[in-house]
Amino acid sequence: MPEPTIPGPDADDERRIELSAPATPEMMQMVHAVLEQLWANHEDVAMVDRIRFETAVIEVLGNIVEHAYRIESGGSERRFDVRLTATDDALIASFGDDGMPASIDLSDVVMPDEEAESGRGLALAMAAVDEISYDRSAGRNHWRLTCVRQRG
């Protein structure tokens, strides 16, 4: 069983922002705001990397909000947490949520044809960043996204 992918604490706090919140559509705006804070702390991150990373983060969060239903506690409130980290080389997002198993095989994800009105979320996230992983452990879903930063 793989370990949860959320990294341990590190000393360099301003490189990292964490948020824990109910998994509701309203939280999307909050995550956009948190990303704005990350960019304010890291003005050197190229626009193209900001766009790629924000796109993938919002698509994965959308997937969590849309598809994750909590098994325990009568399905009342699902929660997610996210940790966003900027290093000199990469932008990294680690999500955890207590929703149902996502039953997703990322190797099966393909971009739908141009007529499709839905089903692009994960394909877009995968196209946007360099690496996405998903695993289920200790009753939680764990997503990790890595966007390798463009060389200036």
Place this chain on the structure above:
Amino acid sequence: MIEFAVDTTAEGVGVVTPKGRLNMASARGLKEVLDGLVAGGTSRIVVDLAETTFLDSSGLGALIAGLKSARQAGGDLRVARPTEAVTTVFKLTNLDRVLRPRDTVEGAFDA
């Protein structure tokens, strides 16, 4: 939150300008605006994306749905002046052909 400015030109073209982020929370609003235009007889529509700061797959779905209903009604939906964030998402999803960005709102139906 997002706002949608809706205008109709002298030529009868509907111009919709989403101002803000087009995401899961706001895509339905765009779809309603586009459906309303087509239902009201305006099937030539330009979506001016100059003030759309973010676009996700839900927003894309609303644009594709609008494109299909406009075409079914004998018109078309065209997109103009996309921001870098929007252009990036069109390219990543291979929709930059079906949603080919036009340089101006006024000229969006010229060719």
